Amino acid sequence: MDVVKALADAGPEPFWLQDPARPDAGPALAGARTCDLAVVGGGYSGLWTALLAKERDPSLDVVVLEAGRVGDAASGRNGGFCAASLTHGLENGLGRWPDDMHTLERLGWDNLRGIADTLVRYGLDADWEPTGEMSVATEEWQVPALEEEAEKAYEFGWEPILLGPDAVRAEVDSPTFLAGLWDRDAVAMVHPAKLAWGLADACRSLGVRVFENTRVTGLRPDGGGLRLAAEHGTVTARRVALGTGPYPSLLRRVRGFVVPVYDYALVTEPLSTGLREAIGWRHRQGLGDSANQFHYFRLTADDRILWGGYDAVYHYGNGLRPELERRPATYATLAKHFFSTFPQLEDVRFTNAWGGVIDTCSRFCAFFGTAYDGRLAYAAGYTGLGVGATRFGADVMLDLLHVGLAPGEETERTRLKMVRSRPVPFPPEPFRYGVIELTRREIARADRNAGRRGLWLRTLDRLGLGFDS
Template sequence: MATKLAARRYPAPAHAVGSLADAIPRPFWLEANTEPVPRPSLTETTEADLLVIGGGYTGLWTALQAKETDPGLDVVLLEANTCGWAASGRNGGFCSSSLTHGIGNGIERWGEEAATLERLGRENLDGIEESVRRYGIDCDFARTGELTFATKPWQVGELRTMTAQARKLGHDAVYLDAAQARAEVHSPTYLGGSWLRNSVAMLDPARLALGLRTACLRAGVRIHENSPVERLDPGARDVVAHTGYGRVRARKVMLASGAFTPLLRRLRNFIVPVYDYALVTEPLSEAALDSIGWRNRQGLGDAANQFHYYRLTADNRILWGGYDVVYHYRSAVRQELLRRPATFAKLAGHFFATFPQLEGTRFTHQWGGVIDTCSRFAPFVGTCSQGRIGYALGFTGLGVGASRFFAAAALDLLHGRETERTRLRMIQSRPVPFPPEPLRWTGIALTMWSLDRADRSGKRNLWLRCLDRLGLGFAS
């Protein structure tokens, strides 16, 4: 059972479905990059000062920043599969400065901290750029910014307001009218746009993850892949993590497991796993590129609740993702859920509606990934077991950049350091938990149906207005 966004009511045209004939079901980034030989599984009992569980961005940044702060710290990282295999190797490669899943969400929830959060977010993006340079991570990092388009009349005013807010909060932001938007990127669907010119970098997400892995190994982090942790046993002075073949006794533990079931029962109602899907085209010819413009190579998106995100790759393919967000009953996470033909067909139809001049273009890759989302859209951190276990979760699709910041915040909490980060109300609070099933599935399904209606009418129904008043919501 899953929430469905009316796929049957809006069938894709035949040429869109036909464009998927050769698309392989594998993430483009993982297909395009040579994966290193996996690190050995943990097969012994060992000790560590810090154990990191999870080899995605959050876990890798945690391990690397811990070693940067204290090179003598003994750090072990356990990954259930291989580093970067899950969300960190499957996303669109948008590395945003936002820590709050967008300026609007940040103002609504942490208004008095908004200016500080935006400044810290830009400093965090600067830090990522500096780390990429310092560690020689070849991930096509390019700070091109992000352009959000209005495709419905009521979105024009919203983008004007967002641009003004962004400028007030220190961003280099410009508003584009319809003619300017279509001159920047040629699509008949654009009615206006907001360009944050220095707040987002585009990159190859898998190469970033693999580069962080290499940096961790060179710093002395002991990484064990194909080593899923089965349980944690907190003791009076340390925590023991058990895998199938070995165990780690650590003074501190950092949970960085993303959308996968948290090892701590107390966290299981704070996040839900939702599936997001993407396509990648064949490389575009020079004539095809000329037909769409896009000379500044920004990351692009639309202003809908159910939004598309898209960007150019280094070899001039278009990655096209988003729109459908699918939650499966009882927070199911299974391999077969990574494939969803109805969504791939829908995405292809939307692609050609946006760029009709590209009809005849073929897609080469199609894939899905699972995202950890929470009721406030933005990440949360904390500790438990007398401060011996820390966590950072709930990234809601914007973890490429934010993972570094929240990993650092969690380390501050684990080690009892009072910093500007730890004084933030955002860091000191947690989201409202999701209700148990079947209320969870029902509430999410009703929310997604309501967002679909709002995108078509421009009006938020009673259910969405109630969620707004309660400070709750659901987004990709």
């Protein structure tokens, strides 16, 4: 296994964004516009908000403002795991809102089904594969955790399949797999960029005006509405929804709750028929291992393997720069781990190696709020599960803005403690960087120490700030 050779021809462009289906850029904002609802952000969060708003009230005039290209940020760079969970897994949700978990699980399933229904209703091709996800144990200490996870899932109506070493390797053949937990219903695989492009097309088909290459630089009250300023124009809206993910929020009060964390991925060349047979994987489910520093991996439509995760890198001062999307040391680590997992693929080469930024908050799932007397709503902090959960977050924002509702009307979503509460904010620099780096080191140490969490991680757990990669 020669990692350097395997990575020699890997280009820096995200695999998904090279797809021939990628549309040309839409127009940028020019001049002064008005609308009923302005949505800032042209990723999943913003596009779902615009689409659902028009479905609730077709008469609304809706504008989407995207700083770059639709789907070019996190929405076009992730692994394409579209999960039903709204809480970053049962354990995280149960630790925070145990009384609401049955409701949250039901809403999460409804949300996943709503995504699938939307693709059918608008005729969108996003390589949707409802194959589920399989968590695998690669160390003995991880096996009991999978068994406990299965028991909790059964209590909430899910029916995952617990697999021993022979059964899990019959599904996907790796000498490192000791056990598996396959949830066939709670996750679908999707082409993430096609999903974003398709949502934008659906929005336009309903009359939404989508402006690309339009970075919003200012926000202020204007009469009974809010005025958004960009380089070459303005939009004055009665209501505003912010879906800017890891990028600095137009609301300063939100910035302390989110840190941008870089995640990295590789994609192989297409596997030959012989190599596919060597690893099995006939059911094409998404996979993830059970370490704290975990990997996620899946097959693409043309039988490549996407392999990502493990390193989660924060840069001092909430660093966000294009050059941070490239990290050769992490690519080498990922490639080494790939060949350890699949030694039968030792001659396979990687065609793409890239990075993207995740909006992380201390409770590992989205939080919500309003400002300007309820004329503005925001959602952020999805921490890697935004492919699915952003649709739910869009509905929450629209509920908070009372789109299609009576003034003051509550919904099942807005009554949730998850929606009414906020995460613990991150400390200011330099403490922020120090806390995150210490946590990363302690997570790695726990993985080396049979999963035993040291004093620092146990303290974070007691405070409801438990972290993994």
